[in-house]
Amino acid sequence: xxxxxxxxxxxxxxxxxxxxxxxxxxxxxxxxxxxxxxxxxxxxxxxxxxxxxxxxxxxxxxxxxxxxxxxxxxxxxxxxxxxxxxxxxxxxxxxxxxxxxxxxxxxxxxxxxxxxxxxxxxxxxxxxxxxx
Numbered sequence: 001x002x003x004x005x006x007x008x009x010x011x012x013x014x015x016x017x018x019x020x021x022x023x024x025x026x027x028x029x030x031x032x033x034x035x036x037x038x039x040x041x042x043x044x045x046x047x048x049x050x051x052x053x054x055x056x057x058x059x060x061x062x063x064x065x066x067x068x069x070x071x072x073x074x075x076x077x078x079x080x081x082x083x084x085x086x087x088x089x090x091x092x093x094x095x096x097x098x099x100x101x102x103x104x105x106x107x108x109x110x111x112x113x114x115x116x117x118x119x120x121x122x123x124x125x126x127x128x129x130x131x132x
Contacts, residue, residue: 007048008045008048008049011044011045012045014041015038015041015045018034018037018038019038022034023035043120043121046120046121046123050119054116054117055077056076057112057116058080058109058112058113058116059080059083061105061108061109061112062083062087062109063083064105065087065102065105065106066086069083087106091106115131119132
């Protein structure tokens with residue numbers, strides 16, 4: 001069992017300390033790099049907070065598109081990579097163009113996956129665009 005502070009807590013404290021204490025003292029020539037570091041920490045913080053739920057949801061959507069895809073003991077990321085490669089090939093080949101329901105499933109999957117990724121990497125954008 002893990003106790004507190006956990007990884008998310010530690011990254012939160014590191015990001016806040018960096019942004020509130022160190023970043024204001026950075027020389028201009030390091031400011032852009034420092035902002036990239038702060039952003040990377042914020043992304044990692046959000047990713048840890050979400051856990052693997054977005055990845056599991058993505059895999060479930062892909063399994064609807066590819067019900068014959070074998071369930072394996074591979075790590076989640078490996079399974080996603082394998083099925084996403086298949087999806088990319090099928091999209092390039094136009095596999096879904098003539099089957100409107102499946103084409104809509106693919107479209108909805110891609111939109112949902114993109115929204116989940118933007119929610120982790122740039123949530124301010126979603127709010128600014130009124131998508132959240």
